[in-house]
Amino acid sequence: MTQMQPELPPIRSMRPAMTADTMARTGLDETVLTELVHGFYARVRSDPDLGPIFSDRITNWEPHLEKMVAFWSSVALMTGRYHGAPVPKHAGLPVTWAHFERWLELFRETADEVCTPEGAAHVVERAERIARSLYMAAVDTQRAGSVPSLG
Ligand code: HEM
Numbered sequence: 001m002t003q004m005q006p007e008l009p010p011i012r013s014m015r016p017a018m019t020a021d022t023m024a025r026t027g028l029d030e031t032v033l034t035e036l037v038h039g040f041y042a043r044v045r046s047d048p049d050l051g052p053i054f055s056d057r058i059t060n061w062e063p064h065l066e067k068m069v070a071f072w073s074s075v076a077l078m079t080g081r082y083h084g085a086p087v088p089k090h091a092g093l094p095v096t097w098a099h100f101e102r103w104l105e106l107f108r109e110t111a112d113e114v115c116t117p118e119g120a121a122h123v124v125e126r127a128e129r130i131a132r133s134l135y136m137a138a139v140d141t142q143r144a145g146s147v148p149s150l151g
Contacts, residue, residue: 014080022077027116028123033072036123037065040110049102053093075126090134091141100131 013019023029041061044050058064067084074082107127111120 011079012081013078015078019077019079022122026076026119026122028076028119030069030073032115032119033076034069035114036110037068037072039114040107041065041068043106043110044103047102047106050099050106053095053099072123075130076123086130086134087137090138093138095135095138097135100135104128104131 011019011023041054041064044054067082070081071084071086073079104124104127108120108124111123115123
């Protein structure tokens with residue numbers, strides 16, 4: 001008797017071929033990204049420097065974590081699941097580059113633990129690029145806030 005293959009969940013994506021290719025190459029999928037996000041924010045929340053910045057602003061963590069899995073699904077797998085605007089959410093945060101370095105350190109640690117080496121390289125490269133642009137946005141608004149208005 002022939003065994004039926006269990007049906008794989010369909011890949012929902014804006015670019016299904018690219019998503020399937022990245023998944024095959026990196027071993028990343030929604031399950032791995034969920035583990036990455038949950039493991040990463042557990043570290044962030046217990047970090048003495050980063051923890052308070054988040055806990056002052058996020059009281060209900062479940063929706064934040066769900067949003068962050070959608071974000072990473074969009075960034076890493078091009079699924080188009082995230083529809084937000086991260087820049088304004090980081091504008092004016094009380095941070096220096098040292099906070100972003102720490103953020104990246106914890107992200108790398110978690111990625112090395114839960115992803116394949118190819119998967120970790122894929123998400124870390126993207127995190128580093130986005131961290132630089134969010135840092136610029138945060139610092140620009142800090143400066144804008146400290147300069148007397150010319151108007
Ligand atoms: C020191 C570094 C960082 C700090 C302190 C920080 C802090 C925060 C906080 C407090 C929020 C919640 C804002 C709110 O809901 O009002 C947030 C949201 C978010 N962060 Fe960060 N963040 C940092 C770095 C990053 C990096 C490097 C990324 C991406 C690689 C990132 C991606 C996001 C995204 C996608 C959201 C959700 C925005 C939305 O509501 O759609 N963050 N962050």
